[in-house]
Amino acid sequence: MSEHGADSHVVIIGASLAGTRTAQGLRTYGHAGRITLIGAEDELPYDRPPLSKELLRSDWSDESVAGVRLITEAEIAELDIDLRLGVAANGLDTESRTVSLADGTSIAYDRLVIATGAGARPSPWTPPSGVLQLRTLADSRAIAARLARQEHVVVVGGGFIGTEIAAAAIGFGCPVTVVDPVPEPMTRLVGAEIAGALVDLHHANGAVTRFGVGVTDIRGEAGDLTVVLDDGSELAASAAIVGIGSVANTGWLDGSGLTLANGVLTDPYLRAIGAEDVYAIGDVARWPHPGHGIDIRAEHWTNASDQARYVAAAITQGASAAFDSADYVWSDQYAWKVHSVGRRDPAGSSIVVGDLAADGRVAVIHADADGIACGAVTVNWVRALNQVRRLLAVGRPADAIVEELGLRAA
Numbered sequence: 001m002s003e004h005g006a007d008s009h010v011v012i013i014g015a016s017l018a019g020t021r022t023a024q025g026l027r028t029y030g031h032a033g034r035i036t037l038i039g040a041e042d043e044l045p046y047d048r049p050p051l052s053k054e055l056l057r058s059d060w061s062d063e064s065v066a067g068v069r070l071i072t073e074a075e076i077a078e079l080d081i082d083l084r085l086g087v088a089a090n091g092l093d094t095e096s097r098t099v100s101l102a103d104g105t106s107i108a109y110d111r112l113v114i115a116t117g118a119g120a121r122p123s124p125w126t127p128p129s130g131v132l133q134l135r136t137l138a139d140s141r142a143i144a145a146r147l148a149r150q151e152h153v154v155v156v157g158g159g160f161i162g163t164e165i166a167a168a169a170i171g172f173g174c175p176v177t178v179v180d181p182v183p184e185p186m187t188r189l190v191g192a193e194i195a196g197a198l199v200d201l202h203h204a205n206g207a208v209t210r211f212g213v214g215v216t217d218i219r220g221e222a223g224d225l226t227v228v229l230d231d232g233s234e235l236a237a238s239a240a241i242v243g244i245g246s247v248a249n250t251g252w253l254d255g256s257g258l259t260l261a262n263g264v265l266t267d268p269y270l271r272a273i274g275a276e277d278v279y280a281i282g283d284v285a286r287w288p289h290p291g292h293g294i295d296i297r298a299e300h301w302t303n304a305s306d307q308a309r310y311v312a313a314a315i316t317q318g319a320s321a322a323f324d325s326a327d328y329v330w331s332d333q334y335a336w337k338v339h340s341v342g343r344r345d346p347a348g349s350s351i352v353v354g355d356l357a358a359d360g361r362v363a364v365i366h367a368d369a370d371g372i373a374c375g376a377v378t379v380n381w382v383r384a385l386n387q388v389r390r391l392l393a394v395g396r397p398a399d400a401i402v403e404e405l406g407l408r409a410a
């Protein structure tokens with residue numbers, strides 16, 4: 001790997017959370033050379049979590065939209081970032097160290113950071129209109145416009161994004177049905193200890209759930225759709241919002257020599273396998289997770305942000321330890337704040353602390369097979385979450401954590 005030079009040119013592809021935070025981090029850590037940040041979207045970088053939460057439910061005023069920007073024009077100028085928006089990278093030549101762009105130009109780099117994220121997994125059902133998906137600001141705006149009509153919507157997919165959209169749709173006054181082929185999709189999100197209460201929360205707010213049945217077809221058009229389910233039943237809907245996962249944006253790297261396997265594969269230092277001085281971070285990266293012992297592609301805000309900071313430091317100061325992830329995720333479900341940190345060990349056990357029904361809050365602390373705490377899920381209990389996060393870092397037994405926190409196990 002070439003030495004970091006104060007005048008080296010760092011090119012970042014993907015101007016969203018990971019890309020923007022890398023550019024900012026480079027300046028924080030003292031990079032004095034050029035920084036070019038290239039983004040396919042013609043939008044000043046913005047944050048995605050609010051697209052299914054507060055922005056979706058907002059009045060969409062200029063002020064609301066400005067609130068989700070990750071950086072301002074003034075900051076871009078102050079940090080001397082060469083931001084090029086509305087132009088996608090469409091090829092990488094690691095021999096000549098150049099990235100080709102869709103406008104026919106190319107750009108040379110000393111260090112390259114790939115931060116092209118992921119897109120919504122395309123809907124397999126494509127009627128002429130009425131099927132919506134959520135990944136971008138424009139998507140969120142289109143969904144808000146549809147929800148404002150207060151007509152029945154079917155949400156396909158009971159993951160975090162689908163359930164957040166369902167909650168928002170209820171807030172708009174829309175009748176909502178959530179469909180997922182998995183019988184207990186919310187167990188995937190929050191674990192078996194809390195999943196039932198989360199389903200109850202959706203029902204109490206008026207959402208109808210059809211779990212354990214898949215969609216076979218969506219026919220008609222916006223305002224008059226028929227969603228056909230694999231048990232033979234049909235749902236009439238004004239729109240279907242399909243949230244069935246994501247696909248890493250790696251198409252532009254085909255033929256580059258990088259190892260592409262559901263993301264850009266990296267080493268433990270987030271250096272792309274197959275090239276020198278190329279890093280991959282955020283939703284597009286697949287890296288060997290020390291805690292999980294396998295290569296994973298995380299699709300979480302904190303991971304993207306932490307990886308950006310790590311790579312910015314690695315480029316300016318050299319990497320010290322391998323990247324480790326906090327595995328921290330949050331979701332808003334109606335008034336509930338759900339947080340998850342670390343992991344659940346299938347060979348381990350879990351301690352439930354608190355009572356959601358009685359106290360309005362709960363923490364589930366996961367232990368590995370040796371009883372050492374390895375993760376937690378909390379609902380409406382940020383203090384417990386933060387304390388667990390601190391103690392996880394030092395490898396405490398799960399029952400000791402419960403005691404130290406002065407928590408009462410259920």
Ligand SMILES: Cc1cc2nc3c(=O)[nH]c(=O)nc-3n(C[C@H](O)[C@H](O)[C@H](O)COP(=O)(O)OP(=O)(O)OC[C@H]3O[C@@H](n4cnc5c(N)ncnc54)[C@H](O)[C@@H]3O)c2cc1C
Nearest residue numbers: 014016017018040048049088089117118282283299300301
């Ligand atoms: C609706 C929604 C809600 C979410 N809520 C939460 C949440 O509550 N909690 C949580 O932890 N996480 C949440 N996430 C996930 C979180 O937003 C992502 O983990 C994060 O955005 C990843 O950042 P990223 O920069 O790696 O990728 P992305 O945000 O996907 O950005 C990649 C950027 O690269 C651009 N790009 C792609 N290809 C090219 C190309 N060839 N050339 C140039 N540019 C390109 C894209 O246009 C995009 O702007 C949510 C995501 C969505 C969509």
